[in-house]
Amino acid sequence: MRTTTALFILTLLHVIIPCTFAQTLSNSVLNLVRTRMNQSSTASWEAGTAAETVLELDFPQLSVFSSSYLSPFPPYSVADLQPILSIATDAVTQRSSSQLWGQDGSAGDPASLGVSVLLGNWTNAGNVDWVGAAEQQLNLLLTGTARATYGPAAGAISHRVGYVQLWSDFVYMVPPFLAYYGAITGNTSLIQDAYTQISLYRSALYSKDASLWRHVYCPDDTNFNDTGHWSTGNGWAAAGMLRVLATMKNSPYSSQFKDEQSDLSDWIADIHNGMTNNIPSSGIFFNYVDQQTTNSSSFPDASGTALFAATVYRHITLADPSDYEKIVGAAEKARQALYANGGGTHFDGNGWLMPVVNPDAFSTAGSESPEAQSFVLQMDNNWKAWTSAGSKDSAAGRRLAAVSVSAVGFVASVLMALLL
Numbered sequence: 001m002r003t004t005t006a007l008f009i010l011t012l013l014h015v016i017i018p019c020t021f022a023q024t025l026s027n028s029v030l031n032l033v034r035t036r037m038n039q040s041s042t043a044s045w046e047a048g049t050a051a052e053t054v055l056e057l058d059f060p061q062l063s064v065f066s067s068s069y070l071s072p073f074p075p076y077s078v079a080d081l082q083p084i085l086s087i088a089t090d091a092v093t094q095r096s097s098s099q100l101w102g103q104d105g106s107a108g109d110p111a112s113l114g115v116s117v118l119l120g121n122w123t124n125a126g127n128v129d130w131v132g133a134a135e136q137q138l139n140l141l142l143t144g145t146a147r148a149t150y151g152p153a154a155g156a157i158s159h160r161v162g163y164v165q166l167w168s169d170f171v172y173m174v175p176p177f178l179a180y181y182g183a184i185t186g187n188t189s190l191i192q193d194a195y196t197q198i199s200l201y202r203s204a205l206y207s208k209d210a211s212l213w214r215h216v217y218c219p220d221d222t223n224f225n226d227t228g229h230w231s232t233g234n235g236w237a238a239a240g241m242l243r244v245l246a247t248m249k250n251s252p253y254s255s256q257f258k259d260e261q262s263d264l265s266d267w268i269a270d271i272h273n274g275m276t277n278n279i280p281s282s283g284i285f286f287n288y289v290d291q292q293t294t295n296s297s298s299f300p301d302a303s304g305t306a307l308f309a310a311t312v313y314r315h316i317t318l319a320d321p322s323d324y325e326k327i328v329g330a331a332e333k334a335r336q337a338l339y340a341n342g343g344g345t346h347f348d349g350n351g352w353l354m355p356v357v358n359p360d361a362f363s364t365a366g367s368e369s370p371e372a373q374s375f376v377l378q379m380d381n382n383w384k385a386w387t388s389a390g391s392k393d394s395a396a397g398r399r400l401a402a403v404s405v406s407a408v409g410f411v412a413s414v415l416m417a418l419l420l
Ligand SMILES: *[C@@H]1O[C@H](CO)[C@@H](O)[C@H](O)[C@H]1NC(C)=O
Pocket: 037, 038, 039, 041, 042, 047, 050, 051, 082, 083, 086, 087
């Protein structure tokens, strides 16, 4: 009889455990994803995003998500930091005019490398003109780039060089650099600028009805608008706001920027709600979140899907927002879909995520997206951190909390029994 019960329990565990844990990526898949990220991230924003990804994964105490990011004694040596510093060195040495990395039609994208360049100075990493290059990039943004002059976004720095155009992508490329520059040099007006730029971009791009951001707004007729709710663009906006929020929160100026942090957290939640309302049953978002008919511009896109999930886990561990159960459900659904078959469904044999939007042509399907590789690694890292912090706001997290409460109760009653 006891053998039958034991067998029954073992069988039960055998069924439950794989269901709970099979939806993960092995280290060998993750390593392939990372190798592809490293080899393919050649455009300015791709390299900037890859550098940020390496920072968050391998040197977390130097990333703004750590409460000790401004410590003058980082726990890593300059030699350790080479994977980031080599990207930063390229950004400085091959810069042209005042842009990091090289001539670019985008005013905003090269600034995505600014944080790694400032890290070069912060860690005293050798004989590179870190400060000169960072200052040039900052001044180009603040005084050498056209701004919107009228309308809701008057004052917003253009994301393009040749004409004024605002892209949701900008929120990941520029404000995190401004905020970090401000925090590291003790210049709070730069931290304020980071917030102001986000707020202006939001005035131009946020669509309240959908609770989503439009992609591109050009105030005059000089170029196109993209009024669609681009999936990756919503992710860029949420991910950029998270970095600015973290930069404020983990700095000595946190109390000075309390209201700004609270706005940023609300604005991130808006995006997460808008996306959650539109998650398809497959768990993979469409390229335009609410255009769920496959055609030439909208199709299932795993890249924006990964960035969405990455930002949900991060927001919870950073800012503990309220009413996140439904959003966590969507993030878990998205992540589990991406991790199906240990990656066998959504990754090819070389570690490329699929299917993905073309990173150079946002309304067409592509293959091999460098930024998507970064998004996967950020999602995995943020998901693991959220899990080890207790999977807050998930059904599993609630079960875990209940179990620990009953465990405390059990220990207490045993102690009582022994004492009495
Ligand atoms: C790829 O890795 C090599 C070796 O660490 C490094 O020099 C290079 O900067 C990396 N490039 C990117 C884009 O990550």
